[in-house]
Amino acid sequence: MNKLWPLIRVSLKVNFGLSVLRDRLFKKKKDIWMVPLIALAVLGLFPALYGYLKLIKYIYGILQPMGQEHAILTFGILAGQFVILLFGLYYVISAFYFSKDLQILVPLPLKPFAVMLSKFTVILVNEYLTVAVLVLPVLIYFGVLSKGGPAYWIKALIVYLLLPVIPLAIVSLLVVSMMRLINLSRKKDALIIVGSLILIAAGLSLQLGLGVSRSRGLNPDPQVMIRFFASPDSLLTKVGAGFPPSIWATKTLVGGLTGPGLLNLLIFAGTSLALFYGIPVMAEKLFYRGLIGIGEISGRRKTISQKDMARQVSSGRRPIKAIFLREWRIMNRTPIFLLNGSLTSLLFPLIIVLITKTGRGYAAFFLRAIGSGTSIYVTLGAAAFMIFCGCLNGTASSTFSREGSQFWMSKVIPVSPREQVIAKFLHSYIIALLGAVTASVVLVVVLHMKAAACAAAIILALITGIILNVIGMIIDLARPLLEWTNPQKAIKQNLNVLFAVFADLGVLSILWLFVHFMVRAGIAGSVILIVLFAALVLLSLVSFQFLLKFAAKRYNAIEV
């Protein structure tokens, strides 16, 4: 145990780059320019936060007279736990099995549980930060609205600290078991991808499947509805039925210091601790057996015949094609890159299909409205959906960071930065295209959107996609993250990806406002689309030219 704390401390330092950050910010002052940028990004969150708080107040106002206001807490906690359950999978696989520091940690005289717990703690801290924007406003504003006493605030802190433990421990235990099996096979990479997709699908089906049963449980008969809402906390129980820990957490918060409050706290904390205890037990049994050798790929070691060699030696591709192929192969063959990048392009449309097919709530109603509507907003909404599926996956905004320590090759090969950037752009644009096409198939086939509106939307989405990919590449080129030990850091935990998402949302908001003002000025829908199209073409040309010039400057300046 005395070795565990130093290990956790070092892991946290390495993961959050505290020493490096201190050095770059205050000693070398290399990243000092990031401080105002981060401040700006935080400021940019304020309008969204304001809207979120207003929504909480509004729902509180509706539910409070019915005595159902506690369901707000369940919503917030459930949302946080769902995010952890879904996205924690990437963090766990990557931190437990693909961190390069494991090569240093495994030979050290440390028990497997200590290594696994140190990694688990890092992810846990990461999750506190990730779900803060989603959960903290609910916990804090509910406390303010309901005039919670000191007991509420203490319990809110306990609930927040315990909140990620159950979902993260479940994911960890599933992943450790899965990797143990995968390590027995030769096709490890492929199995990691398939296994992860199965876990994601299972998580989604569980949530959405329970959503169906929840909505089916609501009888539209007014008498039944009245009886339902008259029963205290019936909504809370209904909402949290999919994941009971959210009910225990809510009842802990609102149940007082004794009686049901204490009982639920004991259940919530007890389950968290029991699952948390399962980690060292599982670690000792399975962790190293799944970990050792997972990075080893057994080559075929078959002497290649002269005929095969002659066939496989290329007759000379153009450099752009060669670099495109390199990007394509590396992205698709690195499970963490594939899961975080291209596959999310397919995942979003899939989620929409599941919501539409299984859900009866507002989301499904809203999505079906897209299919039946004709207004310009429907076209724009559809284009935004395609962009969301195709462009916000981090492929463009991590394109240089993903090269990591291998970036030296891009610096020494006799290929101009211009050609290298064009190849990288084409790669991220193909992924965007994949997302947009999948999204449009969902729109037409599942939501029955009219073909003409969908065609207009796809054109808008593809041109906007150029601009957004260019923005992502510029951000990553300005500050490529080339020193990473864990591939997750190059893509999911890369601040450039987050900055690019903020910038993309900013561009989309400006375009939305631009259209909104034209609609209010009484301009016809077809004219608005033509003006928007022309503006986007112009912007994409200008931004692409800027990227090429910027690349020429930056490739020379980046030192490795």
Added chain:
Amino acid sequence: MIELRHVSKSYNKGRVKAVDDLDLVIKPGEIFGFLGPNGAGKTTTIKMIVGLLKPDAGTIAVNGLDTQQDALQCKAMTTYVPDYPAVYERLTGLEYLNFIGDVYGVPKKERLERIEKWLEVFELRQAVSSPIQSFSHGMKQKIVLIAALLPAPQVMVLDEPMVGLDPRAAHHMKELMREHCDQGKTLFFSTHIMEVAEKLCDRIGIINKGRLIACGTMEELKKLDQDEGSSLENIFLELTEK
């Protein structure tokens, strides 16, 4: 030919001088060995020659072309082997060699001949269809060496190329370095193995704390030492302990 004229490079806003006013010419047909203790400035110099780092002052030319002004032409004439073989692990050996052949514009016939030849020499034919991820450290070093040989460059720059190679591969490596320079081409390499430098190099440079403290043929370096018949190791130790 490689010419370094008054080249300097410092880190931490000038506080740490990695290379200080380096003046050096490596002639065509010459094997030049670059020696120095850890942190002396060898890798920084090499990285500046191949364009990975930008000199703070001075100029570097490859076959008469400035590496900053005519970067692409210089890169087309030069190949580089780093001190650690960080290569595209998710590609197979052959895919990697094809990539290098494509970006250096090596025609198919020559590409096939050279790949066949170097795979045989370095005994890598069996592994070349496997992902580089499955290679041992030495095998990775070999595939990077083959990639550097594939374009038949005018200038080769190698940072500690013998590290990780088995004795047979190291022997072949030395032979091909000689072969390369016998064709009138240039080879610049750093090493910590004194015997290799002594036997193989036409000229040797010793760098310490960023400054070139000695440069010449083995005979010329021996004259710097008072003891007759001193080995390169003795000369190195004496010069670098000051």
